[in-house]
Every structure is written in C-alpha cells, then in structure tokens.
Amino acid sequence: MNVPIKTRAQIESIAPYVLGQSLEDIKQELGISHVYKMSENENTYGSSPNIKKSVIKSLDSLHLYPDGAVRELRANLAHFYSKDPSEFILGNGSDELIRLLTRTFISEGDEAVMVDVTFPRYQTNVIIEGGTPVIVPLVHGVHSLQNMKKAITNHTKMVFICNPNNPTGTIVGKDELLDFIEWVPANVLVILDEAYYEYVYTDDYLESLLLLHKHPNVVVLRTFSKIYGLASLRIGYGIAHPMIIEELLKVKEVFNANGLAQIAALAALEDQEFIRECSDKNASERKKMEKALDQLGLTYFPSQTNFIMVDTKKSGQHVAFELLKRGFIVRSGHLLGYPSMFRVTIGKPQENEAFIEALAQCMIGEE
Numbered sequence: 140m141n142v143p144i145k146t147r148a149q150i151e152s153i154a155p156y157v158l159g160q161s162l163e164d165i166k167q168e169l170g171i172s173h174v175y176k177m178s179e180n181e182n183t184y185g186s187s188p189n190i191k192k193s194v195i196k197s198l199d200s201l202h203l204y205p206d207g208a209v210r211e212l213r214a215n216l217a218h219f220y221s222k223d224p225s226e227f228i229l230g231n232g233s234d235e236l237i238r239l240l241t242r243t244f245i246s247e248g249d250e251a252v253m254v255d256v257t258f259p260r261y262q263t264n265v266i267i268e269g270g271t272p273v274i275v276p277l278v279h280g281v282h283s284l285q286n287m288k289k290a291i292t293n294h295t296k297m298v299f300i301c302n303p304n305n306p307t308g309t310i311v312g313k314d315e316l317l318d319f320i321e322w323v324p325a326n327v328l329v330i331l332d333e334a335y336y337e338y339v340y341t342d343d344y345l346e347s348l349l350l351l352h353k354h355p356n357v358v359v360l361r362t363f364s365k366i367y368g369l370a371s372l373r374i375g376y377g378i379a380h381p382m383i384i385e386e387l388l389k390v391k392e393v394f395n396a397n398g399l400a401q402i403a404a405l406a407a408l409e410d411q412e413f414i415r416e417c418s419d420k421n422a423s424e425r426k427k428m429e430k431a432l433d434q435l436g437l438t439y440f441p442s443q444t445n446f447i448m449v450d451t452k453k454s455g456q457h458v459a460f461e462l463l464k465r466g467f468i469v470r471s472g473h474l475l476g477y478p479s480m481f482r483v484t485i486g487k488p489q490e491n492e493a494f495i496e497a498l499a500q501c502m503i504g505e506e
Contacts, residue, residue, distance in 0.1 A: 149266050156259070171466050177484040177494060178470045179370075180305070180335075180446050184417050184487070186368030187410035190403045197402045205398035212401050215408055216376060220348060225381040228388065229396040233334060233360040233375030238264050239387045240297065240358065240377075244328060245270040249296040254282050256306060256476035258332060261299040270296070280307035280440035280448065284319040297328035302345075303335045306475045306482045308442030313345035320354055328383075330358045334375075335444040337366040337414055340422045344443070348378060355380035363400075365445070366417050367407040374400035421445050424485050431495040435502060446484045448477065451502070455481045458501050465497040 165174050213224040230236040237260050245251065247269035253261045255274045262272040273295070275286045282300055291298065303310045311319075323329050331347050347359050362375035374396055377387070407413075428447060432439055440448045451458045455472035459481045462469055472480030485491065 149269055153263055153266060165463065165468070171464075173466055175467045175486065175490050175494065177486055177490070178468045178482070180365065180444070180484050181370050182366055182368040182417060182445070183484065183490065184368070184420065186403075187407050187413040189410050189413075190369075190406045193402050193406040194399055197399065200398065203398070205394050205396060205401055207393045207395075209396050209401055212396075212404055212408075215405060219408060220378070222348070222351075222378065223381070226351065226378055226384060228377045228379075228384050228391070229401075230375050230377065230391070231395050231397075232364055232373040233332065233362045233377070234260055234373075235391075235395060236360055236375055236377045236387075237261060237330075237332075239391055240328070240330060241265050241268045241270065242390045243386050244296055246296075248294065250292065250294040251297045251299065252287050252290045252295055253299040254287070254301075254304070257299070257301045258305050261301075261332075277304075277307065280304070281309045282311050284311060284315055288319065288322060291323065291327065295327050297330055298323065299330050299332065301332040301334075303333075303339060303443045305334065305444070306446070306470070306477075307440045307448050308335075308444040308446055309440050310339065310341070310344055310443045312343045316345045317350075320350060320357060323356070325356050328356050328358060329354070330360065332360045334360065334362045334365055336361055337418055338421055338445050339443045340418070341443060351378065351380060355382065358383060363404045363407055366414055366421075367404070368417075369400065369403050369407060372397070372400035372403050374404050421485055424488060424491055427488075428485060428491055428495065431491075435495075435499055437502070446482050448472070448475075448480050448482045450477075450480045452479055455479050458498075461501040462494075462497055465500065467494050467497055 209229040212229060213227045216227050217224040230239065241264040245265055245268040249270045250273050251265040251270055252273045252275060254277050256277060265272045273290045275283060275290050282304065287298060300311065320329055347357065350357055358377055358379040360375065360377050363369040364375065425442060432449060438450045455478055459469050459471040470482040472478055475482060483494065
C-alpha cells in the first residue's frame, strides 16, 4: 500500500511555474521550420562578445569551487556604482535573492504587500515562509502606491515594487515613489525589483541607489539576466545597507553564484558600450512597434522595458495561438491576469517587422 507523504500546508496552494515548450517541440508539432521566441524577455542582441573570451579562459578551472564571497565581482560592482562591497550580495538570479529576503525576514503570520499583477515569485516565496501576501490591484497597469499605503499594517514586514513592472512594463513616477519610501515605516522593508533598470528611457524614474544611506530599509534588486544577456548563467545582485546584507548572508547557500557566472558577469559589467547600444536599439524598436500597434488600432501599456503588453480586445490566448502557428511565441495574457492581452518581447528590426505583419493577419482573421 502506497502512503502519500504529506507536504507542508504552505506548499499545497502553490502551482508550479508554467514553462513553455521547447522550440524543437513547437516546430515538430506545428510543422513549421522557424520560430521566433518573443516570450521570455531575453536580450535579442545576446551578450557582450568579450564574455566568451573570458569564459573560455576559465574552463580549466571547472574542478574548483567558485569564490563563495564573490569578492572580485562585488568589488567591481561597488566601483561601478560608487558604493562599498559590503552593500552587495550576489545570487542565482534575482529570483534567489527574493527567496533569501523572505527566508530571512518573513515569519509565520507576517504580511507582505505587493500588486496584482506582478512577478509571481514574490507571492510564492512569502507563502512558503508562512507569510501572508496582501494583494493590491494595479491601476491601468501601474502600481497604486496610495492603495499600497492603505494595505500596510502593524503586521507588514515588506513591500515589493517591481519597477519597471513585469508583465506590464510600466514604471512608478520618481516623485510618487520617493514620497512612498519616505512614508513607509522604518521597520518595513521596501524591495525595489529593478530587473529592467537599464532599459528605462525616461527622466521620470527614481535613482534608488541614492536613497540607501538615508533609508536603510530599502533593498534594490538588479540582474545580469536581462540587458547583460546572461540569463542561462543565472546571476543577479542585491544592493542594500550592510546590516541587511549581513543577515541575508546567514541563509544563502555557500557557493550560490557559480564560477562561470562570476567570470561572465565581470566581463559583461566592463562592456558598458554594449549595454548602451542595446538600450538605444531597444528604445528605437519600441517606438516603431508602438507606432505599428497604433496603426492596427491596438492599445498597450506604456512600457519602459524590452517588452510590450498588448490588448487584443479579444481572447489573448487565441491570438497568441494564431501567432504561434505563424512562428511567433508570445506570452498569453491569460497566464498573467489579463485574458484579452499578450506580452511580446521586442526583437531585432526584421523580427519586429515580421511579427507586426503576422499580428495584422491574426487580427484581420478575427474580424
């Protein structure tokens, strides 16, 4: 007789993260020869060519454990941002840093305020630690900081603000965000997830790192997965007051940032010309895609990222499937809380042009 092993109560309500099919599986299933992957917000321009050289040089050291303290990368990040190495922690992507924050600071019954819809791992990790996610709806795709204020109670331990937000691509204005941070009680962590920071192209964006000494309850998360093009190596970093970092170090895995990722991140950080080029190209292509969407009569959230959330006014899942049949993978809005929408990553010019043409065909077919 098989006796099922009961999971923790917190785990029972959690659904696994939904992963897409492989490109080869899609080609075989639909009988198509080429697929454009425009669903994962990866850097369409790849990563700095300098990275490959650095990684190849390090291949003779694969038998050695990486530097668990990530000394060189922390020092270089500190120099880059004019801060101290004690203010940095590295992780297996910023996903792990979210997990470290909840593991360190969330106790049974604590609350964490976040919006709906945003990056789902905030909610998942709060639940795992026995905390309660307090969900505040987005307003026109943007964080409502006024409503988030109302949600903060004596039980609140942390607040998550994804800025720019995934999946909507929207930002919170700098004055509004600054007012919010200054209002939040000092015993509540304000976690600013800035994974798409380097793509932002507006003056109305708060430079959060300038606040850390005045507001030691602020934690900033950034990553090498997006514009730096190191998504497969999984390396992100947190910037916070040394007291916060010291507590997080108590619960992190000793060798959580692998050696190849550290080497690649060092090379990536040095090539800021590549980062500026990617940001400029993305901003230019974003404008072109927005203009094309306007011409198709489609609305979308104003994005400051390398993706756009498009409203079809129909079933976003159906339009996503029609696009898939034409060789374009996008993220259906029914998985993101917006059933009439889909999210598309901004690609290279020829990819975007082909995508718009396919989208136009889909929309005509729906009329």
